[in-house]
Amino acid sequence: xxxxxxxxxxxxxxxxxxxxxxRLAARCRGALLAVALLSVSLLAGSAAHADAGPSxxxxxxxxxxxxxxxDYVVLVDTSxxxxxxxxxxxxxxxxxxxxxxxxxxDHIALITFDSRxxxxxxxxxENADRIISRLPKAPDPRGxxxxxxxxDSALRELERGDAAEIASVVLLTDGEHHPPRGSGYPKSSxxxxxxLRQRAHAIDQRAELAGYALPLGSGASGAELLGDVVDDTxxxxxxxxxxLDAYLERAGDGTRARKARLLLxxxxxxxxxxxxxxxxxxxxxxxSATASVTLRSTSRHTPLTVTGLRVSADGTPLRLSGLPTxxxxxxxxxxxxxxxxxGTLPAGGVPYRHAEETDATLRVSGRVTSAWxxxxxxxxxxxxPERVRVTxxxxxxxxxxxxxxxLPAAGAGLAAVLVAAWLWWRRVHRPPxxxxxxxxxxxxxxxxxxxxxxxxRASLRPRSGGRxxxxxxRRRTDRGPRVDLLIRYTPDGSADRQSDATCVPGRQxxxxxxxxxxxxEQRAExxxxxxxxxx
Numbered sequence: 001x002x003x004x005x006x007x008x009x010x011x012x013x014x015x016x017x018x019x020x021x022x023r024l025a026a027r028c029r030g031a032l033l034a035v036a037l038l039s040v041s042l043l044a045g046s047a048a049h050a051d052a053g054p055s056x057x058x059x060x061x062x063x064x065x066x067x068x069x070x071d072y073v074v075l076v077d078t079s080x081x082x083x084x085x086x087x088x089x090x091x092x093x094x095x096x097x098x099x100x101x102x103x104x105x106d107h108i109a110l111i112t113f114d115s116r117x118x119x120x121x122x123x124x125x126e127n128a129d130r131i132i133s134r135l136p137k138a139p140d141p142r143g144x145x146x147x148x149x150x151x152d153s154a155l156r157e158l159e160r161g162d163a164a165e166i167a168s169v170v171l172l173t174d175g176e177h178h179p180p181r182g183s184g185y186p187k188s189s190x191x192x193x194x195x196l197r198q199r200a201h202a203i204d205q206r207a208e209l210a211g212y213a214l215p216l217g218s219g220a221s222g223a224e225l226l227g228d229v230v231d232d233t234x235x236x237x238x239x240x241x242x243x244l245d246a247y248l249e250r251a252g253d254g255t256r257a258r259k260a261r262l263l264l265x266x267x268x269x270x271x272x273x274x275x276x277x278x279x280x281x282x283x284x285x286x287x288s289a290t291a292s293v294t295l296r297s298t299s300r301h302t303p304l305t306v307t308g309l310r311v312s313a314d315g316t317p318l319r320l321s322g323l324p325t326x327x328x329x330x331x332x333x334x335x336x337x338x339x340x341x342x343g344t345l346p347a348g349g350v351p352y353r354h355a356e357e358t359d360a361t362l363r364v365s366g367r368v369t370s371a372w373x374x375x376x377x378x379x380x381x382x383x384x385p386e387r388v389r390v391t392x393x394x395x396x397x398x399x400x401x402x403x404x405x406x407l408p409a410a411g412a413g414l415a416a417v418l419v420a421a422w423l424w425w426r427r428v429h430r431p432p433x434x435x436x437x438x439x440x441x442x443x444x445x446x447x448x449x450x451x452x453x454x455x456x457r458a459s460l461r462p463r464s465g466g467r468x469x470x471x472x473x474r475r476r477t478d479r480g481p482r483v484d485l486l487i488r489y490t491p492d493g494s495a496d497r498q499s500d501a502t503c504v505p506g507r508q509x510x511x512x513x514x515x516x517x518x519x520x521e522q523r524a525e526x527x528x529x530x531x532x533x534x535x
Contacts, residue, residue, distance in 0.1 A: 166259055307325070
């Protein structure tokens with residue numbers, strides 16, 4: 001025996017097409033009513049407390065519970081003891097308000113029982129007066145109390161092919177099980193009761209079956225026997241017969257809560273998603289760009305609210321703004337916001353001017369709840385995913401980053417370094433030539449030929465033949481820098497007989513039989529013209 005409101009509803013496979021049509025219509029009306037309720041709550045937000053939510057009645061109206069049929073079997077004890085303390089007359093009067101709370105789409109079977117059960121009314125719950133009029137004026141003073149036979153009739157009614165997905169058995173009795181002679185349920189246990197339990201279990205497999213037992217007498221009562229047959233049974237014990245109205249209302253509330261739970265089972269795991277609306281590449285070179293973010297409710301019935309809403313772009317240093325910190329979405333609706341992207345992309349390891357591209361993955365934080373959760377608890381537990389789920393692809397980004405002058409400056413600097421290096425190399429390896437070069441065959445006894453040195457490289461074509469080149473090389477010495485001559489000479493002009501030699505200032509060098517004497521500028525001025533052999 002369990003309390004109502006604790007089970008997960010199961011779908012009813014019978015007459016699926018008709019039920020699907022009824023539920024689709026209920027969803028459409030429920031969505032419209034949810035939007036209306038949201039509009040009203042937003043308009044009244046300045047006057048109402050932020051935590052105030054809709055009432056259960058408003059939620060049931062938004063869900064369209066009146067369009068969701070349920071089966072009720074009401075078993076009324078009409079044995080002789082029900083005449084005591086006005087119990088039966090109280091049952092008649094309180095049943096009217098109970099029936100008034102039902103939907104015209106609900107199906108009701110009103111069955112009285114004493115020595116045997118007798119159906120009084122079976123049909124839609126659309127006219128309470130008509131249904132109550134079918135009850136006998138007074139209980140049978142000679143009637144026994146056959147609760148087993150009454151439960152058998154209730155299960156037979158719920159076993160019909162067009163039964164609803166929600167079923168309730170309401171048992172009102174003031175006595176213990178006391179069947180007449182020949183009853184199929186001579187005791188309050190045994191094989192017949194096991195059979196009842198198996199039948200109730202079979203009904204519970206295709207529909208959500210619950211029982212509500214109301215013991216009316218002050219002594220022992222057989223109302224608890226309903227819990228032996230229907231697993232999900234709540235025993236409601238009125239303190240007095242005058243409290244029956246409130247307890248019957250609790251039975252009705254329990255069934256309405258189960259209706260709501262059945263509808264809201266579609267919303268289990270449904271929350272809010274966020275995605276980039278447009279996926280065209282955004283250019284953030286100037287430090288700012290715009291993009292669109294869409295937040296969508298995936299629920300079918302439940303309005304959802306996200307608080308502490310914040311958005312960022314993973315993988316980038318960009319700052320995003322433009323979303324409200326609190327947002328409420330009606331079932332199945334979406335809202336698109338234009339967000340501002342501020343900042344640019346890092347230049348990476350290359351600080352010169354170039355294009356950087358990356359993908360910005362949307363990240364949305366915030367807590368998702370529903371204004372319905374508090375009103376429906378604990379009978380209906382709305383399991384809303386608390387986090388916003390990001391869907392869709394990342395947003396492509398592009399930016400031109402780095403310094404526009406760095407590359408030209410680096411090129412100019414490199415050129416300056418190269419020029420400086422070349423000037424240094426030329427100063428060392430190609431210094432300006434000064435003085436004279438005395439050229440004479442080493443063994444010929446001829447007068448030397450005087451060749452004036454100038455420029456940085458000179459060609460040699462002595463009168464005695466051959467050819468060559470001469471250039472200087474600056475060297476450091478203990479007496480300061482000096483310029484040596486690097487002489488390259490071939491006697492017949494061929495590369496095969498070319499030889500090299502270095503001639504220091506004031507000295508002689510012989511290359512391929514030709515003597516070369518280097519007279520630096522000062523020595524050349526001191527030497528007399530045609531003075532003969534070099535010294």
